[in-house]
Amino acid sequence: MLFSTENATNLLSILEKNATKISALKLDRFHSEYEPQLFQALIRIIKSQEQLRQFSIVGKHYPQEFYGIISALESQKNSLQEVIIESCNCSTEFEVLKNCKNLEILRMRYPELLNTLNCKINTLEIVDFQIDAPYIFQILENSGLLLQRLKFNSESILEEPLLLEALKFFCPNITYLNISCIEFSTKLIELIDNLQNLQFLTLGCISHTPAKKEHKLLAKQIAEILPSTLQYLDLRGSWLKPYMNLFLNNCTAPLKKLLIYELDNQITEIIIKFCIRNKTLKYVGLFEHWFLDDDIRNEMETYVTLVPHENIVVDL
Secondary structure (H helix, E strand, O other): OOOOHHHHHHHHHHHHHHHOOOOOEEEEEOOOOOOHHHHHHHHHHHHHOOOOEEEEEEEEEOOOOOOOOOOOHHHHHOOOOOOEEOOOOHHHHHHHHHHOOOOOEEEEEOOHHHHOOOOOOOOOEEEEEEHHHHHHHHHHHHHHHHEEEEEOOEEEEEOHHHHHHHHHHOOOOOOOOEEEEEEEHHHHHHHHHHOOOEEEEEEEEEOOOHHHHHHHHHHHEEEHOOOOOOOOOEOOOOOOHHOOOOOOHHHOOOOOEEEEEOOOOOHHHHHHHHHHHHOOOOOOEOOOOOOHHHHHHHHHOOEEEEHHHHHHHOOO
């Protein structure tokens, strides 16, 4: 049956009157070309809720007009705890989030909006091509000890040292840290060393210096400072591969899951030695697992279970 605008509006009107205890509302494949009566019906749905705690909107073709739907969250400012905004263009309507004092979980694309928020966040995820650290400073300071889960998914971070210093100073209670692109540096190691409750770590590092001696030292240092709480380590890309022997030989963290790009004979031997010494590693996740040599697989699976990366990856 064709689901017309009239049918959709009638359904939303019924929900408005009879479903006022919705705690989680998700708008999927949202776009700006709906009929005006649909937007008004959605606004009434939001405003009719007694305690809306979770709101998620996933755009289709990156909409930039929301016709008051996001602004309607003002009516839920005392109950709203989680907001997810994906695949949407920036809008002034998002500024309503600064009034949501009980917001705990925030996932969005535009870090510049964070500068206006006066809330304390438990979980923060930012996805953008480029992340500008000064925009994030305020929310990190506000969140402080409450921030436990943090993910930056970007191609670059401007003013990385400022970001790392802010995290080190304000947010020592992080248990989940996921940074897709960051300089392999002493500042990064100092941050991780300060996160003594860290359980899940995902790193995709880059380096602007070709100095092998410096990289070897950093590889040894980062292995030595991994906290005793760390159970999951996801090494994105191959940045640590040349120093994997040095890294695992100096790692005492009780890892249960290790995710790497690929296996070869040398890496296999290194991980087996780590398993024998470590005794906690149960799974090795691989990005490149389709063409894994049978001999390598058989040798490894005497000690650990090999799985595709996507089967054990831990995301927010």
